[in-house]
Amino acid sequence: MKELTKQQSKVLACVEVYLNKTGFPPTRAEICKELGFKSPNAAEMHLRALEKKGYIAIQSGSSRGLSIVKSQQSFEPVSDSVPVIGLVAAGSPTLAEENIEKRISCDPSLFAEGFDYFLKVKGLSMIDAGIHEDDLVAVKKTTQVKNGDLVVVRIEDEVTLKYFNQQDHLLELIPANKDFSTIKIDLREQEAFVEGKSVGLIRTH
Amino acid sequence: MKELTKQQSKVLACVEVYLNKTGFPPTRAEICKELGFKSPNAAEMHLRALEKKGYIAIQSGSSRGLSIVKSQQSFEPVSDSVPVIGLVAAGSPTLAEENIEKRISCDPSLFAEGFDYFLKVKGLSMIDAGIHEDDLVAVKKTTQVKNGDLVVVRIEDEVTLKYFNQQDHLLELIPANKDFSTIKIDLREQEAFVEGKSVGLIRTH
DNA sequence: TCATATACTGTAAAAATATACAGTATAAAT
DNA sequence: ATTTATACTGTATATTTTTACAGTATATGA
Numbered sequence: 285m286k287e288l289t290k291q292q293s294k295v296l297a298c299v300e301v302y303l304n305k306t307g308f309p310p311t312r313a314e315i316c317k318e319l320g321f322k323s324p325n326a327a328e329m330h331l332r333a334l335e336k337k338g339y340i341a342i343q344s345g346s347s348r349g350l351s352i353v354k355s356q357q358s359f360e361p362v363s364d365s366v367p368v369i370g371l372v373a374a375g376s377p378t379l380a381e382e383n384i385e386k387r388i389s390c391d392p393s394l395f396a397e398g399f400d401y402f403l404k405v406k407g408l409s410m411i412d413a414g415i416h417e418d419d420l421v422a423v424k425k426t427t428q429v430k431n432g433d434l435v436v437v438r439i440e441d442e443v444t445l446k447y448f449n450q451q452d453h454l455l456e457l458i459p460a461n462k463d464f465s466t467i468k469i470d471l472r473e474q475e476a477f478v479e480g481k482s483v484g485l486i487r488t489h
Numbered sequence: 490m491k492e493l494t495k496q497q498s499k500v501l502a503c504v505e506v507y508l509n510k511t512g513f514p515p516t517r518a519e520i521c522k523e524l525g526f527k528s529p530n531a532a533e534m535h536l537r538a539l540e541k542k543g544y545i546a547i548q549s550g551s552s553r554g555l556s557i558v559k560s561q562q563s564f565e566p567v568s569d570s571v572p573v574i575g576l577v578a579a580g581s582p583t584l585a586e587e588n589i590e591k592r593i594s595c596d597p598s599l600f601a602e603g604f605d606y607f608l609k610v611k612g613l614s615m616i617d618a619g620i621h622e623d624d625l626v627a628v629k630k631t632t633q634v635k636n637g638d639l640v641v642v643r644i645e646d647e648v649t650l651k652y653f654n655q656q657d658h659l660l661e662l663i664p665a666n667k668d669f670s671t672i673k674i675d676l677r678e679q680e681a682f683v684e685g686k687s688v689g690l691i692r693t694h
Numbered sequence: 695t696c697a698t699a700t701a702c703t704g705t706a707a708a709a710a711t712a713t714a715c716a717g718t719a720t721a722a723a724t
Numbered sequence: 725a726t727t728t729a730t731a732c733t734g735t736a737t738a739t740t741t742t743t744a745c746a747g748t749a750t751a752t753g754a
Contacts, residue, residue: 306548341512390599394593396693483694487690489690
């Protein structure tokens with residue numbers, strides 16, 4: 285895909301915004317009005333260039349016969365795009381831009397309960413649960429978890445993925461690997477925050 | 490929201506389909522052509538009725554100035570739907586309707602190489618590869634596989650998911666579970682068909 | 695210095711389109 | 725029996741819109 289000039293980019297954005305707002309594409313004249321051009325031919329030329337570069341399609345002879353082929357920015361993606369967050373050793377797995385490794389275009393309803401983000405797994409502590417390094421665990425943000433759930437828990441600045449088991453004040457975070465030991469926390473002494481629970485997993489071979 | 494008459498419903502569907510196909514709304518004349526009307530006024534009247542009932546908005550004076558306010562049905566899902574096939578003990582994992590357990594709405598580009606269907610895993614032979622019973626393995630139909638790939642192979646009427654290793658005439662299908670033994674086939678004596686290879690996996694917790 | 699690409703203005707004609715008006719037909723409701 | 729709502733045909737026109745053509749200006753590389 286070829287690069288766009290600054291003006292072409294503006295025109296494409298104008299078409300996308302108009303389409304979003306009204307539900308149908310703008311005319312040449314409307315693009316001009318929006319961008320301050322004084323001749324419909326200005327818009328026409330930019331549209332032709334955008335067509336040639338493969339960003340839009342022009343239905344010749346039809347009024348407002350424009351359609352977006354390739355949105356320049358991620359305007360609205362076709363399916364939703366779900367952020368992938370690295371299982372950072374420090375800090376809460378926030379959706380802040382700096383923590384997002386990438387985005388994956390997939391439907392949040394892929395897993396029945398819905399989910400909010402993918403967490404990229406580090407380490408081997410859950411290997412016996414079939415969860416490998418670099419697997420993406422689909423996490424639903426919730427604090428409503430029950431014993432046996434696979435949960436994302438934050439303790440101080442550390443985020444971890446473990447099985448959840450709580451009896452009164454004693455929280456156990458149980459790994460699925462005999463080489464790792466269960467994390468035991470007395471909630472009267474130390475805080476632990478349930479960030480969410482795993483509702484699924486995807487892996488790329 | 491008021492009920493639509495049969496014809497109004499048809500017109501609304503026509504607008505939605507046209508919009509889906511072209512990216513912009515139809516003209517009165519195009520609606521007529523689509524539905525067999527002979528006067529643009531037929532379309533006009535239906536559009537006015539749809540506007541009055543709150544299903545569409547009409548931008549007066551603009552060509553193709555229609556926008557959908559309330560879609561009558563949920564039109565087809567945004568992303569593609571991928572079939573899920575049970576790992577049937579007998580027969581090739583065909584995409585024939587009777588073998589499809591269900592469909593999952595997700596983008597085939599979820600995994601970089603693309604894939605054709607999901608295979609629902611039966612048994613524990615790949616458990617040490619983190620592949621559990623009822624996991625869905627994303628399979629790309631291909632015969633181009635190399636040693637070490639996780640492949641879907643059919644031998645006679647049995648379909649199996651194993652690691653692939655071939656040296657000349659000797660095909661080995663290697664499980665990932667010490668309780669299972671490697672399947673060894675002399676291709677001069679017995680046929681084996683590579684149906685595809687695994688490019689990913691999804692699991693619902 | 696000359697060609698080339700980008701980025702426009704200005705005008706105008708042909709074609710596409712919305713939309714008003716005058717009818718016809720049919721079934722259901724009053 | 726008459727009104728009312730739905731569902732159109734057919735025609736015409738004003739308006740919108742595309743699109744071609746003729747220019748102007750500026751920056752960039754050859």
